[in-house]
Amino acid sequence: MEEDKGNEQVKFDDLSKKFDSTYKDIIEKLNEEKDRLENELRQEYRSARKYVRSHPEEGLAYSFLGGLVAGVIIAKIFSRR
Numbered sequence: 001m002e003e004d005k006g007n008e009q010v011k012f013d014d015l016s017k018k019f020d021s022t023y024k025d026i027i028e029k030l031n032e033e034k035d036r037l038e039n040e041l042r043q044e045y046r047s048a049r050k051y052v053r054s055h056p057e058e059g060l061a062y063s064f065l066g067g068l069v070a071g072v073i074i075a076k077i078f079s080r081r
Contacts, residue, residue: 052059
């Protein structure tokens with residue numbers, strides 16, 4: 001009986017070590033992916049800022065048109081009541 005408990009404990013310890021290493025690998029891969037995505041997003045944000053700074057009139061035009069569209073939609077919603 002005692003040998004069975006000892007064997008079960010050894011098997012449990014082996015499984016535990018395998019799961020620990022697997023989880024550590026997964027966490028490491030996720031951290032690498034997070035870092036890659038952060039760098040990519042940072043680069044895209046910088047590119048977008050450069051574009052907006054070099055074309056301010058387009059940003060203003062899009063904002064104006066978006067405001068008009070939102071205003072028309074809101075006016076239609078409230079005119080039904």
